[in-house]
Amino acid sequence: MARFEETGPRLPVTESIRVDKVRPSSRLFGKLRAALVLILSLILLIPVYVMISTSIKVYNDVVAVPPKITFQPTLQGFVFLLTERAVLTKAQLEELTKNPGELDLPGQVALEAGQQVTGPSDFAFNLKNSLIIAGASTVLSVILGLFAAYAFSRFDVPGKNDLLFFILSTRMLPAVVVTIPLFLMYRALDLHDTYLGMIMLYTVFNLSFSVWLLKGFIDEIPREYEEAALVDGYSRLQAFFKVVLPQAVTGIAATTVFCLIFAWNEYAFALMLTSENARTAPPSIATMLGRGVVEWQAIAAGSVLFLIPVVIITFALRKYLLRGVTFGAIRQ
Amino acid sequence: MATIELKQVAKKFGDFYAVEPMDMTINDGEFVVLLGPSGCGKTTTLRMISGLETVTSGNILLGGRDVTWRNPSDRDIAFVFQLFALYPHMTARQNIAFPLQAEGASKQVINQRVAEVVELLEIENLLDQRPGGLSGGDRQRVALARALVRRPAAFLMDEPLGALDADFRETMRGEIKRLHIAQHATTVYVTHDQIEAMAMGDKIVVMSNAVIQQIGSPAEVYYDPSNLFVARFIGSPGMNLLTGHYANHKVSFSGLAQYEAPPEWNDALQGALGNEGDVIIGFRPESAHISPEGVLPGEVYAVDIHGSYSVLHVKLASNIEDFDIVHIRADRRITYPIGTQVKFDLDPAMVRFFNPSSEAAI
Numbered sequence: 001m002a003r004f005e006e007t008g009p010r011l012p013v014t015e016s017i018r019v020d021k022v023r024p025s026s027r028l029f030g031k032l033r034a035a036l037v038l039i040l041s042l043i044l045l046i047p048v049y050v051m052i053s054t055s056i057k058v059y060n061d062v063v064a065v066p067p068k069i070t071f072q073p074t075l076q077g078f079v080f081l082l083t084e085r086a087v088l089t090k091a092q093l094e095e096l097t098k099n100p101g102e103l104d105l106p107g108q109v110a111l112e113a114g115q116q117v118t119g120p121s122d123f124a125f126n127l128k129n130s131l132i133i134a135g136a137s138t139v140l141s142v143i144l145g146l147f148a149a150y151a152f153s154r155f156d157v158p159g160k161n162d163l164l165f166f167i168l169s170t171r172m173l174p175a176v177v178v179t180i181p182l183f184l185m186y187r188a189l190d191l192h193d194t195y196l197g198m199i200m201l202y203t204v205f206n207l208s209f210s211v212w213l214l215k216g217f218i219d220e221i222p223r224e225y226e227e228a229a230l231v232d233g234y235s236r237l238q239a240f241f242k243v244v245l246p247q248a249v250t251g252i253a254a255t256t257v258f259c260l261i262f263a264w265n266e267y268a269f270a271l272m273l274t275s276e277n278a279r280t281a282p283p284s285i286a287t288m289l290g291r292g293v294v295e296w297q298a299i300a301a302g303s304v305l306f307l308i309p310v311v312i313i314t315f316a317l318r319k320y321l322l323r324g325v326t327f328g329a330i331r332q
Numbered sequence: 333m334a335t336i337e338l339k340q341v342a343k344k345f346g347d348f349y350a351v352e353p354m355d356m357t358i359n360d361g362e363f364v365v366l367l368g369p370s371g372c373g374k375t376t377t378l379r380m381i382s383g384l385e386t387v388t389s390g391n392i393l394l395g396g397r398d399v400t401w402r403n404p405s406d407r408d409i410a411f412v413f414q415l416f417a418l419y420p421h422m423t424a425r426q427n428i429a430f431p432l433q434a435e436g437a438s439k440q441v442i443n444q445r446v447a448e449v450v451e452l453l454e455i456e457n458l459l460d461q462r463p464g465g466l467s468g469g470d471r472q473r474v475a476l477a478r479a480l481v482r483r484p485a486a487f488l489m490d491e492p493l494g495a496l497d498a499d500f501r502e503t504m505r506g507e508i509k510r511l512h513i514a515q516h517a518t519t520v521y522v523t524h525d526q527i528e529a530m531a532m533g534d535k536i537v538v539m540s541n542a543v544i545q546q547i548g549s550p551a552e553v554y555y556d557p558s559n560l561f562v563a564r565f566i567g568s569p570g571m572n573l574l575t576g577h578y579a580n581h582k583v584s585f586s587g588l589a590q591y592e593a594p595p596e597w598n599d600a601l602q603g604a605l606g607n608e609g610d611v612i613i614g615f616r617p618e619s620a621h622i623s624p625e626g627v628l629p630g631e632v633y634a635v636d637i638h639g640s641y642s643v644l645h646v647k648l649a650s651n652i653e654d655f656d657i658v659h660i661r662a663d664r665r666i667t668y669p670i671g672t673q674v675k676f677d678l679d680p681a682m683v684r685f686f687n688p689s690s691e692a693a694i
Binding site: 222224225227228229230231232233234235238243246247 | 382383384403404405407409410411413415417418419420421430431434435478482488
């Protein structure tokens with residue numbers, strides 16, 4: 001009997017530690033950390049601030065030294081970005097200034113700079129091209145990548161490791177290196193300056209990335225789920241859609257964002273392989289530098305418009321992204 | 333419900349046999365346990381029956397129908413996985429209904445069948461939860477419900493209790509056995525836990541090294557192991573095995589003691605060895621009795637208290653280098669300090685003999 005009592009709990013548990021009652025020093029550390037994160041993000045956001053503020057300044061304010069902190073916001077940048085204009089002679093200017101009410105809003109903005117709107121610029125068209133090319137290639141590379149990744153993850157593909165390495169090797173040299181050969185090939189195949197050519201190029205380029213990334217995610221999904229679906233009476237394809245896909249959402253979202261950002265931002269290929277019909281936004285913004293006076297406010301406005309779609313999509317998928325980029329670290 | 337027949341079924345991975353050609357028949361309504369150490373091929377066998385693994389050669393018949401090359405979905409079987417494999421993005425109810433949706437059953441039928449199994453397993457309160465929020469035992473109940481709801485021809489279970497806590501395992505063991513009795517469903521159950529196998533199986537198939545070692549009832553594999561592997565593997569501790577020599581109706585234990593071979597030993601030995609030969613003597617811990625008049629002497633080496641009884645590790649007073657330790661079940665009320673000299677006798681009816689070269693039972 002005595003032995004038994006010895007092994008019982010010696011002291012009753014009378015107190016517990018609440019998680020919010022932590023030591024003051026560690027609370028201070030937490031605050032310091034938050035402050036540091038805040039400062040860092042402010043520093044990182046400075047270029048974004050400069051870009052947005054530049055896009056709503058008039059030219060004189062943009063080039064002012066020292067930079068103006070307070071200024072009169074204007075739409076000049078956006079109007080210059082989206083229109084073609086002609087410089088007015090003095091006589092024309094005086095005539096138009098008498099009754100500005102007849103002009104539409106872009107016209108009025110242009111008039112303040114002594115210019116007249118002659119027609120729309122290509123930028124809206126280029127932005128549309130970017131949307132089509134980046135969107136289509138992202139969808140394609142994620143769908144193709146998903147099937148390839150599933151096959152690599154689940155089946156005994158002959159020469160699997162060699163194939164995977166081969167797929168990755170397409171990423172092993174900088175894009176610029178292959179642009180000239182590609183340019184010649186595309187010219188010969190009539191793919192130069194076409195949607196199809198650009199979509200194909202970006203799809204193939206992103207595929208290596210999406211296959212590898214998605215394979216990692218699918219490897220993490222236990223096979224038992226599909227096997228359960230198989231014995232429950234579903235075909236392999238049904239099991240893929242009903243069981244694997246819902247669990248791969250995180251990976252698909254993360255891959256989509258990364259592919260989209262690449263295709264959206266791509267510059268070197270687009271500059272070389274497109275001219276008019278399929279020119280995307282990045283080279284079109286850059287070519288604005290070449291026309292006489294550098295209209296910084298227009299370039300900044302172009303960059304702002306260019307950023308918006310990616311920001312929206314990344315923001316919409318951010319909860320998947322946060323889990324996505326740390327995949328492998330957390331189980332379930 | 334159906335009979336499962338395996339005819340010369342084998343599985344090779346590369347040059348290596350995961351399962352050597354085997355024959356096995358599982359009768360309608362039988363609860364068969366595939367038992368063996370990890371890597372012995374028992375799970376591969378189960379997966380071949382389910383169709384999740386293709387066979388290298390041989391045929392599998394389910395209810396007389398050759399299903400060797402059929403997809404798992406065409407075999408009308410249910411599989412319970414060790415880690416349950418409940419679909420994490422569905423609620424328990426959706427999980428249970430999932431196999432019925434594959435058949436294209438109407439909503440009414442689905443609701444009714446789900447309600448039936450839910451009542452059988454008493455899991456009404458879990459239905460709207462996702463698997464992630466359920467305890468191990470509740471997950472297993474939902475997994476069983478998902479298997480039962482289809483009323484398949486056979487149930488295949490791959491260590492379904494392996495991931496549960498020890499105390500819960502016992503409860504679920506009872507529940508699965510109860511379900512089997514209620515449904516009278518053909519069941520193939522894989523485990524490496526012999527207690528589970530003994531408690532649940534109508535028939536136990538002992539496997540090792542990709543080969544079936546013995547098929548028999550729990551009592552048969554325990555009392556009449558067909559070879560040394562089964563003798564060692566079944567029972568905890570396993571059968572005691574001593575090398576002896578048989579000559580002139582007498583068995584001598586490594587120069588230790590001589591035993592006048594009782595008549596029930598004699599016939600078997602005479603038949604297998606002739607007049608003389610080496611033999612391995614096997615006996616269960618409970619078949620040896622400590623007594624002052626015992627013929628075999630030894631020294632207590634260690635004592636395990638099991639509660640209702642004790643197991644003595646007795647080092648035989650052998651003059652040979654490789655000393656043997658035997659396990660003997662002893663009365664819990666008598667204490668045997670380490671080092672005590674004891675003597676014991678064997679119950680002749682409970683002794684088994686093995687051929688040292690073939691390792692098979694005589």
